[in-house]
Amino acid sequence: MGEIFKVGFMLMLVAVIAAVALGYVNSITSPIIAEQKEQAKLDAMIDVAGSLAMGELSFDSLSIPELENPYAEVDETLAVVSVTDSTGNELGYLFIAYGKGYSSTIQTMVAVNSTGTVTGTTVLYQQETPGLGANVSNPDKFLYQFDGRIASQFLLKKDGGGDEGLDSITGSTITSRAVTNSVRGGLDALLEAGIITLEGGAQ
Amino acid sequence: MSKVKSFAGGTHPPGNKGLSSGAAIVRLPAPGVVTVPLCQHLGAPSKPVVKPGDEVKKGSVIGEQNGFISLPTHSPVNGKVLRVENAPMPHMRSGPAVVIKTESEDGGEVYEPIANWENADIPAIINRVKEAGVCGMGGASFPTYVKLSPPKGVKIDTLIINGVECEPYLTADHRLMLERTDDLITGMKILARVLGVSDPCIGIEVNKPDAIELLEKKGVRVVRLKVQYPQGAEKQLIYAAVGREVPAGGLPLNVGVVVQNVGTCVAVADAVCKGMPSLRRITTVSGLGVNSPGNFEVCVGTPVSDLIAAAGGYSGDVERLISGGPMMGMAMFTDAAPVTKGTSGILAMSPEEVRDVEEGPCIHCGKCVDVCPLNLVPCAIATASEFAMWEDAEKAGALNCMACGTCSYVCPAGRYLVHYIKRAQNEVRALIRAREA
Amino acid sequence: MAENRVFDIAVSPHVGSSQNTRRIMWDVVIALTPALIAAFWFFGPRAIMLVAASVGAAVLTEWLCLKFMKRPVNFAFDGSAVVTGLLLAYNVPAGVPWWLPVVGSAFAIAVAKQAFGGLGHNIVNPALLGRAFLVASFPVLMTAGWIAPMQWKDGERIDVQACGVPTAHLMESGELDALSGATPLNALKQTFSWEGEPERSEEVRAMLFSKESIKNLFMGRIGGCIGETSVIMLFLGAIYLILRGVLELRLPLSYLGSVALFGWLFGGQGWFDGNPLFHLLAGGVILGGFFMVTDMVTTPVTKKGRIIFGIGAGLLTMVIRRWGGYPEGCSYSILLMNLGTPLIDRYTKPLSFGEVKKNG
């Protein structure tokens, strides 16, 4: 009995020391991890929204009850962030589009101005095939075509977009289609909810 | 005409029987010196009972039975024993033999004929078959009297006479059926009586229509068989003739059948009706390596070189000299070896006839599996054997193989499948013996 | 009495069939030539160049490997490397650069064959492993290197739709672009993803399954890999092999039968609305069915096993065509079944003659 007690005690001691040590380290690292995650997001937002205006930007997430989320199967709510300049002028919006690609759900962050024209995009996450679909992360291969388009112009040539349509990445129609259609879906949702309007914008 | 029957698997090598099938049997006199092997049958060799200098009579016992599966050996000539020694053999490198200087072939000691065999005591007939030294003439040279004495409780209801002769080249059984038809039928009847079988039959491949016709005319029940090697193998013959599957590792008697070769029937008839011990046999000499192929009735103990000389001598290049058929026969390293009771043929093969492929790796083509009449997977057994994986070879059924050679024949990679499998059989038997000990 | 002669001894049997490995391999080479002629006709001299590069690389690699491993180099000329090189080249699009089949053949022979011990010891089909290696390494070239087959009209060369469907109709409706550069199977695959547009999807499928399209498939007037397109020429080769006793029909028949069955079952959008003939003739099924499923080295030796292999490969082919990431599943299905070959052989070992099934 004493033997078991001693053994159990030792094991517990080891575990307790370990837990305490880890708790301590965690208390130091967890704010850093959280902050660094926040920063990464912020960097991406600044990167994309930088196309809306120069200078200091601020971001504010909107909660829009009537907005129907086209990505319901990935996220409950369509997170829309409004972008304002330092003086509080509303410049446009950011949202994340989710599209099911070849081997992953591709997350694309999109900046759109209040008249519905896309001004910047970046891929936040993808796990497509290296050398094929993974090229979406390279702006020169695909996303360069996105700026200046409105919702109805997001269609691949292959999918009936005609001459105005988007060229897909060589050998990666599925990936290209996923991104294109997801961006269109997000824009449509914003239009429907009346957050952006097409007045005066590109036809 | 009855239906042509067969078994599953097998192959059809070119028969080449035309070389000798038209040649009537020629009886050769005994040579000046005979080398009588003491190991002509399956089982223990007989024990020599003569010594150099002894005078022997034709038909006198020179080696006595040495156990249950064994037989006595007789002198085929009147003469004088020169030596008792190890001599080259057709079926092994060398074996014990009695060398006799021939003086004559007349008269000699024969047993009392059992003329009224229809009514004679059955044990007496079996004993006669035994003392006459009759063994199977079809292949394994198994002592015939053993087959005639089934263990208690075993009921034999079928006797099949094996007139198939499926090996290419060989025509001895074919000629025997044509020329010694009456003795054959008598032998068949004796065997049927001994075994208590009422309706024996004889299996013949349809490439011997003359034999089929002749026997049917004489009232024998003939089972027509497809020309397919190895139709003459006991288990395949039984399956084709009566549709019974001899259990793996079992014997024909397990399904109530006894199979005897046509030559054995004639030997039995000679022993019973004429009291003649088994001293001679009919053998085919063929192949493109001899000048005039033919069928010969010779004394056991006659050197192969004499047979070749009788067939006109060698013609040019001879690549290989074979005792038996080309599928299962043994290559002989010298033509000094004597004929035994089991020598169904002597083939002198020219280089064009002999298969010459370099052995390559097994390409898993499955041809051997397709043809194996026993449904084995020969390539697997052979590979296991090559790598000394004896347990695997045993599991793959190595012991079931009858070494018919069909698999090697079709193998495009030229693998020596039979050779590997035979080696596996030896090792597996040793393994089993060790396990039981 | 004559001097006794002495002879060489050898194991039985002393005679053998006329088949041998070398002859079988060269027979396959002969049987593959009609398809090469078709490739020249439809894809031009470029196809011959690629095939020659592939075969040359295969034989050279084989020779180098044998030399390096100090094994008899004459095995390099037994024809098996030629078959591998041919089949590899037959499995790449005609529009790829010359070095692609060279790299593929070198991999097929050095890694998929010789590293496993050479002829007879490899576990998966070398040509197909070589192809899969190329697809994984150079996906863009291997999925976009199609060139449209050439056709002659009034003595002049005209280009036709690679997918093999009647084109005029498509051009009018403006859907031509949607299928450009594709192969019939690529076109079919695309229709599966137009879930939102059932009518368009249905319409294109109807064209693919039409008589005209089937005729083009049969002749080879379609885009595709170099050697797979002309069904009629492949049939010619297959008939030659059957006559020469090289092909055992269990594998091809069970494979083709299974592709047809499952193609009908789920080769369309829904159930029971696929076109079995289309699925048999499109893509690599005929080439695979007569020349690659039949690679004896990597397929089961037992009779039952070969049937199981064929059915399994057919099922996998159709599963990949219908639901997989690739438009064609023929090569992967064979590779995947190759992995199971030893297990199939093990569990289909026939009951030997006179053996009874043990109870339980």
Added chain:
Amino acid sequence: MINSMLMWVIVAAPDGGEPSFSIAKMMAIIVSAIFINNYVLSRFLGICPFLGVSKQLDSAVGMGAAVVFVMVLATLGSWLVYHNLLAPHGMEYLRTITFIIIIASLVQLVEMILQKFSPALYDALGIFLPLITTNCAILGVAVLNIDDKFSLGYSLINSVAAGIGFTLALVLMAGLRERMETANVPEALKGLPLAFLIAGAMSIAFLGFAGLGG
């Protein structure tokens, strides 16, 4: 006390994960774990037993069965502890340490129970059990279930499928290795290199499943 116990059992979906269950998603998980992202051939989890226990078919089957068994138990234990003990109290950082303790104790427990109540099964699986503690595939499936935000139901399905995928790879490998025993492999590649070569060929073939159902 009793109340909180009940709560534990009830919490069966992670925060932000899907509470509902769909057959389509279940099929996707199964196909992914067995074929597309096979734990061994594509994710490199469980390589040691894959190489170590694939020399013979019989032991491969035994090992596969043992892994499926332990994976399910480990998933059950680790999932419940993570979502009911660690996550609610902000102690996610103790995940690794708790999971490995759970797995090690589970293996011990299973061994003891088997030995006592089913000696036959113990004899069959016994030798494989200790090997499993230090098998990345087990810890891997527990961690990935958390990372992928699977609910308890999906996690269990995922663990069974992962185990089946592992067994499939192991059994195929065993068959191929048995065949290769009699192959004329170059001297340098004999042994472990050959095992890797076979795994490479398998892995390429499994690329054929890429995008399946996608």
Added chain:
Amino acid sequence: MSLAQDFSRGIMKENPVFKQALGMCPFLAVTTSVENALGMGAAATFVLVFSNFLVSLFRKVIPAKVRIPSYIVIIATFVTLVDLLMNAYLPALHSSLGIFIPLIVVNCIILGRAEGFANKNKVLPSIVDGIGMGLGFTLAMVIMATFRELLGNGSWLGFNLLGEAYQNQPLLIAILAPGAFILMAFILGFFNIMEKRKRGGAK
């Protein structure tokens, strides 16, 4: 045995990967780039050194019965430590090593050294052994990663070495799963030959 021997043993003679085939999963999984290899190597070395240190320090105190569980707890503690620190300070590396960081716990190199060496030796040799083994593991991974990154991406440690043309059409398979298996087969084959040569020479 001298400290120098303790150190060098893990690098060549008893290299955990090439000579003992240990730590295979992380080895195959993270060697897609030299950077990942170095990161994983550093993480594993850290855990090895500290767990060897603690195990050796307390080898007289910990009862034999709970030896293994205690080691596991010690190792898991350091693994978690590395996990937290990396997440806080090297987030990109942390996300590309992914699940293989927590899996260091079951890496048998570490448990093997704790049980096989630290358990029986003094503190200093144990630390040195940990460093040696860690470096050996790292070295092996760097060798493998060199092949894979160079062939599969045309670069080494991110530097483009083989030129634009190669990078457009690299031997992608080298960084995919099959490439890892096949390259490993040939690397091990190479060591096999070397071993044989050496043994042949000694005779």
